[in-house]
Amino acid sequence: MFDTLFPFLGGLGLFLIGMMLLSEGLVAFAGGSLKQILLAFTGKPIKAFASGALITALAQSSTATTVTLIGFVSAGLISFTQAIGVVIGASLGNTATGWIISGLGLKVNLGFYTLPLIGLGALIKLLAPGRQKELGRALAGFGILFLGLSTLQEGMQGLAANFSLAHMPAGGYGSHLLIMLTGLALTAVLQSSTAAIAMTLTALDAGAVSFDQAAAIVVGASIGTTLTGVLVAIGGTIYAKRTAIAYILFNVIAGLLGLLILPLFLKAMYATGSYINVPPGALGLAAFHSLFIGLGAVLCLPFTQQFARWVQRLVPDRAARPQHHLDDSLLQVPALALETTQRTLEELAQRLLNLYQHSLNMSRPSTATEDLQQIETVLDQAYEFVLRIPSTTDTPAIATRISALLHAIDHMQRLRSRLQHQPSADLHDSRYQQAHALATELNTLAQQGLQGQAPEDWLDQIQTRSQALAELLSDVRSHLLAVPQDQGDASRTLRITDAHRWFERSSQHVWRSSHYLQQARQARA
Structure with a gap:
């Protein structure tokens, strides 16, 4: 037998x-x-x-x-x-x-x-x-x-x-x-x-x-x-x-x-x-x-x-539950898992940039808090998913793309946090006119870049505007600190500085998120 x-x-x-x-x-x-x-x-x-x-x-x-x-x-x-x-x-x-x-x-x-x-x-x-x-x-x-x-x-x-x-x-x-x-x-x-x-x-x-x-x-x-x-x-x-x-x-x-x-x-x-x-x-x-x-x-x-x-x-789509595209079965094909992660992150980036524009316009929708919570949930899931994508030393393009996507997720989370804690100042105030204009231009370039509709040097233009916002923050600080102030003036100075810092930090995360998402695109095997 x-x-x-x-x-x-x-x-x-x-x-x-x-x-x-x-x-x-x-x-x-x-x-x-x-x-x-x-x-x-x-x-x-x-x-x-x-x-x-x-x-x-x-x-x-x-x-x-x-x-x-x-x-x-x-x-x-x-x-x-x-x-x-x-x-x-x-x-x-x-x-x-x-x-x-x-x-x-x-x-x-x-x-x-x-x-x-x-x-x-x-x-x-x-x-x-x-x-x-x-x-x-x-x-x-x-x-x-x-x-x-x-x-x-x-x-x-x-x-x-x-x-x-x-x-x-x-x-x-x-x-x-x-x-x-x-x-x-x-x-x-x-x-x-x-x-x-x-x-x-x-x-x-x-x-x-x-x-x-x-x-x-x-x-x-x-x-x-x-x-x-x-x-x-x-x-x-x-x-x-x-x-x-x-x-x-x-x-x-x-x-x-x-x-x-x-x-x-x-x-x-x-x-x-x-x-x-x-x-x-x-x-x-x-x-x-x-x-x-x-x-x-x-x-x-x-x-x-x-x-x-x-x-x-x-199998109806329950919109109340945040949806994402990251299914564990995709891990069997690393290139496909990375492509799906890329598209998921680009969708989330567009949502974040839209919310950023609403914040700049002082017109945040009533659903902004819920949207930011959903984005945070999916970004956390994306981070865990990317860590489980198989990679070896024989596939440097996949390793490079994984690294770029992880960096992009990190900066997107930081941008989400900035949008969640928007400054109380009136961003349309004339004191923020230059910062507001730079941030709006930067955000528009980032949106166009993710859609493939921006000039070839769109990342360089974003970086230039981000650096200009950093220099503007430094100038504002120097100017305000050089003027003697009483207690009321000190409070006003803190609000102005805080608003400029929000512009600067938010722009940094928009720039770095765009940079790493583009790097992941270019690293396609």
């Missing part, structure tokens, strides 16, 4: 590890390319669908696609309606592994031929510079995946003598539903529909399950893969929740559609097999998986807007 069980468990473990290394390595190596493909092909729903299918087939992971997608939706790069098309495409792209396994993995002992890839990948991982290390991880993962598949196939052939689903009822929707639940449970345990389908394909090849039963298991695995999405939705941001819910709903719809057409498909497969004298096998199973996912796509793609509104009603 153990001589068949151990190869089965070991092969399954190698397959899962290989899948993980392949997916993580490809995503880390091609992170920028993933973003470019998604942004280039997310216009109409059919283009979004094609990009989702292509990226998932290449990265061998629907998780990589959905994680990237969450970041883009949260950053406002694509709309949630476009994201629906990508989610549907990711589900179809996830069926590519079944074709590879059934077309090659079960017919040729690729585990033997991919052994050199494991050694080569390990050497690249150890010796190559920068992101090329991740290519080595992907190559090693590819080799381990097929080595695991070969071991799993050997173990399954041994288990086939002792394990069979023949005792389970066959025929009819009741038996299909029961076996489908088996596939769902298997996927829930393995946390990978690809691994569950690989097991099913090897079991079918070894004769441990019939084609009818294998097809029902594949339907269950397709629905079961959404359980990972449920885990993402529990603690994620509203963008992660909506994307996960959309993925869950589509796979459930496609899975139920697969269950509905299963009897007709089985009749067609057995009739074709009888005609060509070849019983249905692994390739037919891969075709069935792509078929019902494809039918689900045909059914849902024309109604992506309605689908998106449905999901948004299921």
Whole structure:
């Protein structure tokens, strides 16, 4: 018993590890390319669908696609309606592994031929510079995946003598539903529909399950893969929740559609097999998986807007709670986590600069205190999030960007504090005319710079005005202290000095925040 069980468990473990290394390595190596493909092909729903299918087939992971997608939706790069098309495409792209396994993995002992890839990948991982290390991880993962598949196939052939689903009822929707639940449970345990389908394909090849039963298991695995999405939705941001819910709903719809057409498909497969004298096998199973996912796509793609509104009603945006885009799942792709953090901070910076302008105009809105509290909360969360973004000495651009973002957060917090404790003086008083004019010009330049609408030397202009405010504060101090004053005059002097100091310090934080946000932009890998 153990001589068949151990190869089965070991092969399954190698397959899962290989899948993980392949997916993580490809995503880390091609992170920028993933973003470019998604942004280039997310216009109409059919283009979004094609990009989702292509990226998932290449990265061998629907998780990589959905994680990237969450970041883009949260950053406002694509709309949630476009994201629906990508989610549907990711589900179809996830069926590519079944074709590879059934077309090659079960017919040729690729585990033997991919052994050199494991050694080569390990050497690249150890010796190559920068992101090329991740290519080595992907190559090693590819080799381990097929080595695991070969071991799993050997173990399954041994288990086939002792394990069979023949005792389970066959025929009819009741038996299909029961076996489908088996596939769902298997996927829930393995946390990978690809691994569950690989097991099913090897079991079918070894004769441990019939084609009818294998097809029902594949339907269950397709629905079961959404359980990972449920885990993402529990603690994620509203963008992660909506994307996960959309993925869950589509796979459930496609899975139920697969269950509905299963009897007709089985009749067609057995009739074709009888005609060509070849019983249905692994390739037919891969075709069935792509078929019902494809039918689900045909059914849902024309109604992506309605689908998106449905999901948004299921997961409403509670405006009372400060929203941000920083979901922990983004940490799997550092470049994307940094990009999303950048956009979050730029949004917060614009809010701070708008409040600063209201303060300069003496027209603070009634919601200013609440807005500043929300900004403080999100800045604290952003600081903790940036500290958890993975960085190594091999990725200096990422390390530089992390440092710049942390400095930007620090100065934004200090600016927020200045806005929270605005001086009691009338800033429109003629005594503050020069400081008020400099601060207004500086703030306008910062707003235009963050929007990409300022002159090339906008940071230098901001610095010049900030330094002018510092010199003005020094001049005011010297002038006021040089004049003998009584107690009333001393109080007036303190108010004037305090107001000028507020102008100077606020301008410093506007300048430094803008400087570090721009530095983070320029450090994009």
